[in-house]
Amino acid sequence: MRIKILATAAAVAAAFAAPAQAQVEIQWWHSMGGALGTAVNEVADKFNASQKEYKVNTIYKGSYPESMTAAIAAFRAKNPPHIVQVFEVGTATMMAAKGAIVPVATVMRNAKEPFEPKAYLPTVTGYYSDLKGNMLSFPFNSSTVMFYINHDAFKKAGLEPKAPKTWKEVIAAAEKLKAAGQQCVYTTSWPSWMHIENFSAWHNVPIGTKQNGMGGFDTVFTINSPLHVRHLAMLGDMAKKGLFTYAGRTNQGDAKFSSGECAMFSGSAGAQAGIKRAAKFEWSINFIPYHDDVKGAPQNSIIGGASLWVMGGKKPAEYKGVAKFFAYLSQPDVQMDWHTKTGYVPITQASYELTRKSGFYDKNPGADMPVKQLTNKTPTANSKGLRFGNFVQGREVIEEEMESVFAGKKDAKTAMNDAVKRGNDILRRFEAANK
Amino acid sequence: MEKRVVFRSAWLPYVLLAPQLAITVVFFFWPASQAVWYSFQLQDAFGLSSQFVGFENFRALFRDPHYLQSFKTTAVFSIAVSASGIVISLLLATMADRVVRGALAYKTVLIWPYAVAAAVAGVLWAFIFAPSIGIVTYLLKGFGIDWNWIIKGDQAMLLIIIASVWKQISYNFLFFLAGLQSIPKSLLEAAAIDGAGPARRFWTIVIPLLSPVTFFLLVVNIVYAFFETFGVVDATTQGGPAQATQILVYKVYHDGVKSADIGGSSAQSVILMIIVIALTAIQFRFIERKVQY
Numbered sequence: 001m002r003i004k005i006l007a008t009a010a011a012v013a014a015a016f017a018a019p020a021q022a023q024v025e026i027q028w029w030h031s032m033g034g035a036l037g038t039a040v041n042e043v044a045d046k047f048n049a050s051q052k053e054y055k056v057n058t059i060y061k062g063s064y065p066e067s068m069t070a071a072i073a074a075f076r077a078k079n080p081p082h083i084v085q086v087f088e089v090g091t092a093t094m095m096a097a098k099g100a101i102v103p104v105a106t107v108m109r110n111a112k113e114p115f116e117p118k119a120y121l122p123t124v125t126g127y128y129s130d131l132k133g134n135m136l137s138f139p140f141n142s143s144t145v146m147f148y149i150n151h152d153a154f155k156k157a158g159l160e161p162k163a164p165k166t167w168k169e170v171i172a173a174a175e176k177l178k179a180a181g182q183q184c185v186y187t188t189s190w191p192s193w194m195h196i197e198n199f200s201a202w203h204n205v206p207i208g209t210k211q212n213g214m215g216g217f218d219t220v221f222t223i224n225s226p227l228h229v230r231h232l233a234m235l236g237d238m239a240k241k242g243l244f245t246y247a248g249r250t251n252q253g254d255a256k257f258s259s260g261e262c263a264m265f266s267g268s269a270g271a272q273a274g275i276k277r278a279a280k281f282e283w284s285i286n287f288i289p290y291h292d293d294v295k296g297a298p299q300n301s302i303i304g305g306a307s308l309w310v311m312g313g314k315k316p317a318e319y320k321g322v323a324k325f326f327a328y329l330s331q332p333d334v335q336m337d338w339h340t341k342t343g344y345v346p347i348t349q350a351s352y353e354l355t356r357k358s359g360f361y362d363k364n365p366g367a368d369m370p371v372k373q374l375t376n377k378t379p380t381a382n383s384k385g386l387r388f389g390n391f392v393q394g395r396e397v398i399e400e401e402m403e404s405v406f407a408g409k410k411d412a413k414t415a416m417n418d419a420v421k422r423g424n425d426i427l428r429r430f431e432a433a434n435k
Numbered sequence: 436m437e438k439r440v441v442f443r444s445a446w447l448p449y450v451l452l453a454p455q456l457a458i459t460v461v462f463f464f465w466p467a468s469q470a471v472w473y474s475f476q477l478q479d480a481f482g483l484s485s486q487f488v489g490f491e492n493f494r495a496l497f498r499d500p501h502y503l504q505s506f507k508t509t510a511v512f513s514i515a516v517s518a519s520g521i522v523i524s525l526l527l528a529t530m531a532d533r534v535v536r537g538a539l540a541y542k543t544v545l546i547w548p549y550a551v552a553a554a555v556a557g558v559l560w561a562f563i564f565a566p567s568i569g570i571v572t573y574l575l576k577g578f579g580i581d582w583n584w585i586i587k588g589d590q591a592m593l594l595i596i597i598a599s600v601w602k603q604i605s606y607n608f609l610f611f612l613a614g615l616q617s618i619p620k621s622l623l624e625a626a627a628i629d630g631a632g633p634a635r636r637f638w639t640i641v642i643p644l645l646s647p648v649t650f651f652l653l654v655v656n657i658v659y660a661f662f663e664t665f666g667v668v669d670a671t672t673q674g675g676p677a678q679a680t681q682i683l684v685y686k687v688y689h690d691g692v693k694s695a696d697i698g699g700s701s702a703q704s705v706i707l708m709i710i711v712i713a714l715t716a717i718q719f720r721f722i723e724r725k726v727q728y
Contacts, residue, residue: 065693072695076482093480093695100481246586249675261567393694403677407586429495433479
C-alpha cells in the first residue's frame with residue numbers, strides 16, 4: 001500500500017515536472033537493429049538535446065520490408081508515422097504514392113530550411129530524385145557493394161594478398177585457393193544487388209529501358225543481354241566447380257566471410273563493422289571485380305541502403321519539425337559521426353572531406369573505398385541507379401532465377417530470359433495499378 | 436415419444452447464439468468477403484486508387500507457370516506432412532499406450548512440441564540443419580552427404596516437412612492416445628484368446644476403431660499443412676531456393692504483405708479458400724463413408 005502511494009506521488013510529481021509547453025513529437029520508424037539501432041537513437045537523442053521545440057521518437061519496426069509494410073498499413077488506417085525509413089528497392093513504390101508522401105524538397109521549401117541536393121554525391125541524389133531534380137526522399141544510410149578478401153587464406157594458398165581486379169583474376173585465385181584446400185572460395189550477399197544491379201552499373205549496361213526505369217513506369221528489364229548471361233553462366237560454372245558457394249538472398253554471406261569459412265566475398269560496405277568485430281584474420285576491402293574486355297568498365301557502382309520518406313496528412317508544425325530534423329541530419333559533423341560509427345557511406349561531399357581531414361581513413365585503411373567506388377566516374381544513365389515498380393517482388397524473381405542457375409537446374413540464358421519475362425509482368429501490373 | 440426442450444421465447448435462442456455468430460461473422464465471413472471483393476480489384480500499395488478489373492487477377496495467376504508449380508509443391512508438401520504426421524504419431528501413441536512405467540513422462544515429452552510456436556520450430560530445425568554450422572549437416576558430411584538446403588530444393592522441402600511434422604505430431608499423438616485408451620480391452624482380449632497375434636489385432640480391431648479419430652486428424656492435418664505451416668516456411672526457406680518451397684499460403688502472404696499486391700494476393704487466397712472447401716467436402720462425402728463410428 002505504502003509503495004503504491006509513493007509510486008503515485010512520484011508519478012504526479014513527474015507529470016508536473018514536465019515542461020509546461022508541450023513539445024511537438026515526431027515519429028520516426030526505422031529498420032536499424034543491433035548496433036545500428038543504437039546509432040540511430042544517438043542521432044535522435046542529440047537532435048532532441050540540441051533544441052526544445054521538437055522531439056523525435058525512434059521506433060524500430062523490424063526489417064526493411066516489415067517497416068515499409070507497417071507504414072503502408074498505418075497509412076491505410078490513417079495514422080502513419082511522420083518519417084519512415086524505406087530501403088532502396090521500395091523507392092518506386094513510395095514515389096508512385098502521390099498523396100501518401102510529401103517530397104522532401106517540398107517539406108524543406110515550406111519550412112524555409114536550407115537544403116541543397118547538390119551537396120550529396122551524384123549517385124545518391126540521382127537515386128532519390130525525380131527527373132526534374134526534386135529530391136523526393138532524404139538520403140540516410142547509403143552503402144554500396146564491395147569485394148572483401150581474406151589475406152591469411154590468400155597467403156596460405158601461396159597467393160600475394162592482393163585483391164583480384166578482374167573476374168579472370170578472381171577465377172585464377174579461386175582455383176589456387178581451392179587447390180590449397182579452401183572449403184568455401186567465394187561467396188556473396190545480396191545476389192541480385194551485387195551480380196545484376198551493381199554489375200550492370202559497373203559495366204555501364206542498362207538493367208532496364210527508360211534509364212533503368214527512372215524515366216517512367218513503362219520500362220522493361222534488359223538483364224538477358226549477352227553480358228548478363230555470360231556473367232551468370234560464369235557464376236554457375238564456378239558453383240559447379242566448387243569455386244562459388246551460394247549463401248542466400250540477404251546478408252548470409254557476411255558471416256561466411258567473417259568466420260573465415262570463405263576466402264573472398266562480395267557484400268555491403270555496411271558489413272565492415274561486423275567483419276571488424278568478428279574476423280580473426282587479416283582482410284581488406286576492395287573494388288568489385290569487372291570483366292576487362294568490356295569497354296568503359298569499371299564505371300561506378302550504385303548505392304543500396306535506405307532513405308527517409310515523409311508521410312502525408314500531418315500538421316504543418318510537425319512538418320516544420322521534420323524539416324528541422326533533416327537540416328540537422330545534413331550537417332557534415334552529424335554525417336561524419338554516422339558514417340564513422342556505422343560504416344555507411346558519407347553521402348555529402350562536405351562530410352567526406354571532413355572525415356578525411358579528421359584522419360579517420362588513415363587509421364582505418366579502406367574505409368573510404370566505398371565512396372571512391374561510388375564516384376569512380378561520373379554516373380551515366382546506366383549507373384545512376386534504378387527505379388522499378390514493386391522491385392521487392394522483381395528482385396526476388398531475379399534471385400529465384402539466379403538460384404536455379406547456381407543449382408544447375410537451368411542454363412543462364414533460359415534463366416535470364418525467364419527473369420525478364422516474369423519481371424516485366426510485375427512491372428506491367430505496377431504500371432496498371434499506378435496510372 | 437421424443438423429448439424436446441423448446442424455447443418459449445422467440446428471441447432467446449438467437450441471443451444465446453449471437454456471440455458465436457458474431458465471432459464467425461467478424462473473423463471469418465467479413466474478412467473472407469473482403470478478400471473476394473479485393474480479388475476483383477487492382478490497387479496500388481497505399482490504396483490510393485483502385486480499379487475494378489474483373490477476373491484479371493485470376494487470369495494473371497493462371498498465366499504464371501510458377502503459380503501452377505506452387506500447386507504441385509503444396510500438394511507434395513501437404514500429403515507428406517499429413518501422411519507422415521499421422522503415421523508417426525500413431526506409432527508413438529501405440530508405443531506410449533503400452534508403456535507401464537513412466538508413462539506420464541513420455542506423454543508429457545511427446546506433447547511438448549505443441550507448445551512451440553511455428554516460427555520457433557522453423558528456426559530450431561533451420562539451426563540443426565544449417566548449411567555450415569548445423570550439427571546434422573556435420574554428421575551427414577561424415578556419411579558423404581552434401582547438405583545445403585540454401586541451394587538444393589529437395590533438401591529445403593525436406594526441412595520444412597520435418598519441421599512441420601514435428602510440430603504437429605503432438606496434436607495427433609494426443610488424439611490417437613485418447614482413441615487407443617477408449618478401445619475396450621475386452622475386445623482385444625477376446626481376439627487374443629481366439630489366437631490373433633498383435634499385428635492382426637492391430638489391423639482388424641485397433642485401426643477400424645480408430646478410424647473416426649484418423650479421419651478427423653486427416654482433415655485437421657490437411658488444413659494445418661495448407662494454412663498453419665506458413666510460420667515454418669517464413670522462418671526457414673522463405674519459399675526458396677528458386678520457389679522449391681513456395682507453398683500457396685506462403686505466396687499469399689508474400690505477395691500481399693511483402694509485395695503489397697493486394698489484388699493478386701486476395702485472388703490467391705480466394706483460390707486457396709475454394710480448394711480447402713472442396714477438399715473438406717470431398718473428405719466428408721467420400722472418406723467419411725468408410726469411417727465406422
